[in-house]
Every structure is written in structure tokens, then in C-alpha cells.
Amino acid sequence: MFEIEVLTKKDFKNPQNEHILSDIASMGIASIAKVRYSPLYFICGKIRFSDVKIIASELLIDKITESYVIRRCSDLDVKDVNLKMNSSASIIEVWYKKGITDTVAESVVKAVKDLNINVEVKIKVGHKYYLYSKESQTTLNNNPIKSVIELIATKLLANTLVQDCKIR
Amino acid sequence: MKKVKVLILRTAGTNCDYETQFAFELCKAVVERVHISSLVERKDRISKYDILVFPGGFSYGDDIASGKILANEIKNKLGDEIKKFALDNKPIIGICNGFQVLVKMGLLPEPDVFRQSSTLSYNDSGKFECRWVYLKTCKKNDSESNCIWTKNLPDIISLPIAHGEGKFIPSNKKLLSTLNKNEQVVFKYSTKNGDIPQYPLIPNGSIEQIAGMCNAKGNVFGLMPHPERYIFSLQHPAKKGFNKKYGWGKVIFQNAVDFVK
Numbered sequence: 328m329f330e331i332e333v334l335t336k337k338d339f340k341n342p343q344n345e346h347i348l349s350d351i352a353s354m355g356i357a358s359i360a361k362v363r364y365s366p367l368y369f370i371c372g373k374i375r376f377s378d379v380k381i382i383a384s385e386l387l388i389d390k391i392t393e394s395y396v397i398r399r400c401s402d403l404d405v406k407d408v409n410l411k412m413n414s415s416a417s418i419i420e421v422w423y424k425k426g427i428t429d430t431v432a433e434s435v436v437k438a439v440k441d442l443n444i445n446v447e448v449k450i451k452v453g454h455k456y457y458l459y460s461k462e463s464q465t466t467l468n469n470n471p472i473k474s475v476i477e478l479i480a481t482k483l484l485a486n487t488l489v490q491d492c493k494i495r
Numbered sequence: 496m497k498k499v500k501v502l503i504l505r506t507a508g509t510n511c512d513y514e515t516q517f518a519f520e521l522c523k524a525v526v527e528r529v530h531i532s533s534l535v536e537r538k539d540r541i542s543k544y545d546i547l548v549f550p551g552g553f554s555y556g557d558d559i560a561s562g563k564i565l566a567n568e569i570k571n572k573l574g575d576e577i578k579k580f581a582l583d584n585k586p587i588i589g590i591c592n593g594f595q596v597l598v599k600m601g602l603l604p605e606p607d608v609f610r611q612s613s614t615l616s617y618n619d620s621g622k623f624e625c626r627w628v629y630l631k632t633c634k635k636n637d638s639e640s641n642c643i644w645t646k647n648l649p650d651i652i653s654l655p656i657a658h659g660e661g662k663f664i665p666s667n668k669k670l671l672s673t674l675n676k677n678e679q680v681v682f683k684y685s686t687k688n689g690d691i692p693q694y695p696l697i698p699n700g701s702i703e704q705i706a707g708m709c710n711a712k713g714n715v716f717g718l719m720p721h722p723e724r725y726i727f728s729l730q731h732p733a734k735k736g737f738n739k740k741y742g743w744g745k746v747i748f749q750n751a752v753d754f755v756k
Contacts, residue, residue, distance in 0.1 A: 345621065387559060391611070391614040391616070391664055392614060438567055441571050
């Protein structure tokens with residue numbers, strides 16, 4: 328199992344970041360300084376790492392403006408610890424709940440076959456948001472940071488009827 | 496008189512194929528809209544046509560990125576045939592989503608290289624933009640366009656745009672200077688008077704206001720605006736056009752048909 332995170336290259340901007348930041352401000356939360364958005368693709372199946380690299384580089388990223396990071400599933404917990412240690416960001420991941428039709432994932436499965444990778448794979452498509460705060464990491468708007476991030480996740484970034492969110 | 500045969504390639508999410516067919520039929524061409532699966536089963540069919548069209552729409556729901564899945568599919572399943580079509584100097588046009596497909600599979604700007612070297616990325620506004628815009632027709636030595644599709648056009652025309660990912664970005668400055676040197680930039684967003692525009696007249700923040708481009712030979716052409724939506728002057732917000740009846744979009748299709756004849 329692998330997770331591919333798509334990153335916008337340094338010299339390019341993803342306009343979605345500013346939109347989300349503006350939406351957060353509209354909620355009356357002024358203490359988030361910066362947002363960074365990354366699409367996530369979770370690939371499950373008996374697939375080789377070399378094929379996952381092809382999927383990432385040939386299909387999931389725009390070679391001009393984007394790069395990628397591949398993580399083996401076993402690395403995921405370690406990665407999260409590292410992110411917590413190295414980054415001042417709060418991280419929200421949004422995924423469809425089990426049983427909800429993920430049409431983008433279906434398109435990715437089709438596109439993987441178009442790449443002549445003939446391995447049965449299951450794909451999940453998610454969204455990752457890095458939220459950087461202006462203030463200390465203990466409070467936001469004088470509220471505990473966790474509750475503010477939870478509010479942003481559940482009221483803005485996820486449709487909780489069909490999506491789950493993980494906060495790290 | 497030779498009957499000019501046009502192939503409009505469609506797939507799930509294509510939605511401008513009927514208007515494009517109408518535009519070519521108005522120019523007396525014989526048009527077939529063919530689904531990609533059908534074409535993949537009989538690849539040899541492609542060479543029977545004179546003009547190839549990648550129409551506008553939202554192929555595969557714009558999943559991953561606009562035009563990306565169709566670009567990969569075409570390149571992997573029909574790449575050799577499409578490349579040969581282009582190198583045989585036959586006209587190819589990609590409109591909006593079709594332009595995104597051409598750029599992302601690498602048929603533009605150079606079909607012989609056939610590798611992605613530029614992109615059409617998210618509009619600077621982060622929104623879907625839909626309006627009429629002014630376009631400056633770039634002309635060789637200030638007389639005529641290098642592109643076979645854009646002859647006989649005035650210096651400034653209007654066309655409608657409708658896209659969320661239309662910001663043209665070349666991979667590097669060298670490519671941009673090559674495009675300019677080879678006169679491959681065909682349309683630039685402009686003001687009514689041909690000056691450099693600000694948003695919203697430039698809807699996406701394209702580098703050097705590029706709205707349309709062609710290969711060095713001028714037979715492969717891609718553009719974000721929709722010429723098939725300006726066939727009659729009636730379609731223009733101010734009912735402008737030429738010969739009191741037609742819109743400037745028609746000239747683009749007529750040029751290709753005349754080129755083949």
C-alpha cells in the first residue's frame with residue numbers, strides 16, 4: 328500500500344490555498360496565516376514501487392508545476408511524527424467514508440490501466456490541508472487550537488455526511 | 496471538389512462536439528464524431544481523415560487535472576497514429592479541453608518531440624471563468640498568421656472562454672523565446688485596443704497573455720477560447736461579425752477546410 332502526495336512546486340502557486348484561507352477568515356478565524364493544499368492518492372494492491380512511481384510521475388502530477396512524495400503505508404506513522412516535529416502546521420486530511428462512491432478514484436483506476444499497468448488496484452482519493460497559525464500552537468482565537476482546527480475541518484473542509492476527517 | 500473529412504474525437508465528458516461538427520459542416524466538410532474506444536479498436540481509421548479535432552468539454556470530469564486522463568489515454572493507445580497525422584502536416588485543432596489534451600500529451604508545441612514541455616494550469620483567480628474576451632491575432636511580419644487555422648482574421652477578435660485551468664505556463668524561458676521566435680504564439684488575450692490586459696480581460700494569468708498556440712509548421716493549433724461558439728454574428732453579445740451574418744469563429748474552421756482542399 329502506498330500514499331502519493333502531490334505538491335505544488337516552490338515557484339508556482341496553487342490558487343486553492345488562498346481561497347481556503349479566505350474561507351477560514353470568513354468563519355471569523357483570523358489567526359490562520361497560511362494554508363497549503365495537497366491532493367492525496369492511496370493505492371492498495373499488489374503493485375510494485377516502480378509502477379507507483381510511474382503512476383505518480385506520468386498521471387497524478389503536472390510535470391511543470393507539481394512534484395510528488397510517495398510513502399509506503401508502513402512509513403505513514405513515522406511520517407506523521409516527523410511532520411509534527413518539523414512543522415508548525417496543523418494537518419487535516421479528508422477522505423470519503425467507506426461505501427461512498429469515489430468517482431475520481433474510479434477515473435484514476437481507469438487511467439492506471441491506460442498506462443499499461445495491469446495490476447488490480449484500489450484507489451482512494453483524499454485531500455490534505457496544512458494550516459499554519461499566526462499565534463502559538465496552544466491557542467487560536469483564544470480557544471484551544473484543537474477545537475478551532477476541528478471547527479475548520481468539520482464546517483469548511485469536509486462534508487461530514489459523506490467524508491471523514493483526520494486531524495494531526 | 497474534394498470532400499474534406501473531419502474526425503471529432505470524443506469521450507466521456509466531451510460536450511462541445513456537436514457545435515464543432517456544425518461549424519465544420521457549415522464549411523462544407525464531412526464530419527464524424529467518433530468515441531475514443533471505437534478509434535482504438537481500428538487505429539487505421541485515423542489516417543482516412545483530413546482534419547482531427549479535440550473538442551471542448553470536461554473529459555473524464557476533469558479528474559486529476561483537466562485533460563490529463565484523456566491525454567494519457569491518447570498518448571498510450573493512439574500516440575503513433577496521432578503523431579504521424581501531425582507530422583503529415585494535416586490540420587489538428589484542440590479547443591479548450593482539447594488544447595489541454597494537446598499540451599499535456601506533448602503534441603504541442605512540437606509534435607516531433609511529443610513530450611510535455613508546457614502546461615495549462617489553474618486560473619490565477621482559482622475560479623472557473625466564463626465570459627467574452629478580446630484576442631490579439633499574432634501575425635508573421637505583421638502581415639499574416641503562421642498558423643493555417645488563423646489566416647484572414649482581423650488584428651483583434653472576440654471569442655468566449657469558459658475554463659478553470661487555462662493559465663499557460665512553459666517549462667522554461669528558453670521554450671517561451673522559441674515559441675516567440677518561431678511565431679508559434681497565435682492568440683494573446685488583449686484589451687479592445689490590443690494592449691496588455693488586466694483581469695478580468697485576461698481570465699487566467701497566462702504567461703505573456705498566451706491564449707492559443709501552434710506548432711512550428713502551423714498545422715497543429717490549440718486555444719482556450721471557443722471559436723465554435725461564435726459562428727454567427729447573432730451569438731456575439733453586440734451581434735458583431737462579418738458579412739452581416741457570420742462570426743469570426745467560422746473563419747478558423749473555414750481556413751482548415753480550405754487548406755485541405
